[in-house]
Amino acid sequence: MAASFARGRCVGSDLLRPITRRLFPPPLSSPSTSRFSLSLSTATEAGHPLRVISLEGLGLDTSGAWKQVVHQVQGVFEESRATGLACFYLDAGSIVPKESIARGYENLKAFHGLSDEVKVKYHSTRSRISRGWVPLFEEPAYEQKVSHVEAFDLGMEVSEEDAAGDPGIGPNVWPSELKSFRKEVYGLYQELTDVSDVLFRIFAHALELEDLDSLGRHSTTKARSVMRLLRYPPETVQVVVQDDGKDIGISAHTDFECFTLIHQSAKGLQVLGADGRWVEVPPLPDSDTSFVVLIGDMLECWTNGELLATPHRVVRPKDGRERMSLIRFNGLDNDTLVLPFPKFGKPKPKYERGIRQGDHLQEAADKAQKNTERLLEKGDLPPSKYSAQNSAKTL
Numbered sequence: 001m002a003a004s005f006a007r008g009r010c011v012g013s014d015l016l017r018p019i020t021r022r023l024f025p026p027p028l029s030s031p032s033t034s035r036f037s038l039s040l041s042t043a044t045e046a047g048h049p050l051r052v053i054s055l056e057g058l059g060l061d062t063s064g065a066w067k068q069v070v071h072q073v074q075g076v077f078e079e080s081r082a083t084g085l086a087c088f089y090l091d092a093g094s095i096v097p098k099e100s101i102a103r104g105y106e107n108l109k110a111f112h113g114l115s116d117e118v119k120v121k122y123h124s125t126r127s128r129i130s131r132g133w134v135p136l137f138e139e140p141a142y143e144q145k146v147s148h149v150e151a152f153d154l155g156m157e158v159s160e161e162d163a164a165g166d167p168g169i170g171p172n173v174w175p176s177e178l179k180s181f182r183k184e185v186y187g188l189y190q191e192l193t194d195v196s197d198v199l200f201r202i203f204a205h206a207l208e209l210e211d212l213d214s215l216g217r218h219s220t221t222k223a224r225s226v227m228r229l230l231r232y233p234p235e236t237v238q239v240v241v242q243d244d245g246k247d248i249g250i251s252a253h254t255d256f257e258c259f260t261l262i263h264q265s266a267k268g269l270q271v272l273g274a275d276g277r278w279v280e281v282p283p284l285p286d287s288d289t290s291f292v293v294l295i296g297d298m299l300e301c302w303t304n305g306e307l308l309a310t311p312h313r314v315v316r317p318k319d320g321r322e323r324m325s326l327i328r329f330n331g332l333d334n335d336t337l338v339l340p341f342p343k344f345g346k347p348k349p350k351y352e353r354g355i356r357q358g359d360h361l362q363e364a365a366d367k368a369q370k371n372t373e374r375l376l377e378k379g380d381l382p383p384s385k386y387s388a389q390n391s392a393k394t395l
């Protein structure tokens, strides 16, 4: 993989803050070799479906709060052996102020509130890397089910010159009608990059990898790390041809990156446990700064399936109100080939050839494209009003 593209090199170096190295400059002492040595109580002790972990108090050293967070993440990983759910709530308020999140939602509403005639100027098919607007009924179909969601997608701001044709990075598109949109939305993206940097190291420590940069060094300014501003219309507003699919926001899938951060304005997210039951994961009632962290396919491969990517879906609101969410995917550089770390044993057949981040995303996009085409052929999906065909986007 091309990991030499150090964060901060491409654009806006004044805005790109390498918080991982600023906060945690020295390498940690070697972790012990026992894997997931903790046995903690259930995640539901506080009445939440998932354990709640806070980044509050993380500082310059890796003792104290840092060790506590690592312990808690190890607890989640340990529990996931039985539950299948290597996911948790993360209170990231010490890095992402609630005001940033609130402004994220304000900008989400402002953009999606623009007329289609304005939004079509920012249609994602006009962007080489699918940045911008994804209208309702143009979201890729993970299954043979129509998605009910409208999106605005962005990523690391990289000039075309620096992107040099990389299929996953390049310039964003920004709506000129909304004066503070770029500054505020990209500010949130950067704060989430800081969270991502911390989590890559926390995960490496929790997995007891010798080198705590083992994961994060593959997620540079070239990483496939998209942020999405999503709006789900309530069931009462839009009904598609599929009789049995009107409750689908986004159908079941795992994410194709390393891990995902999800902030949501209302319930609707569900995760699939090992027992085959869907578990509702609503927003935490008393925390404006808590995200749901889902494990993705690349981390599953790195751990040889020790951690399983979290199957999830979104159910549309039934109360007549729209649901909004701010999603940050945390991927790896396009060319990164992930193979299971040796400490997780002989690679299982599923992982023995490894997974390349860019290829994996492309295969997922191709599969979704086929699903979309079948839905169009069956008449279940309305033809796109804005592009020649519904095309698979950055997933």
Ligand SMILES: [Fe+2]
Pocket (backbone or CB within 6 Å): 253, 254, 255, 312
């Ligand atoms: Fe997802």
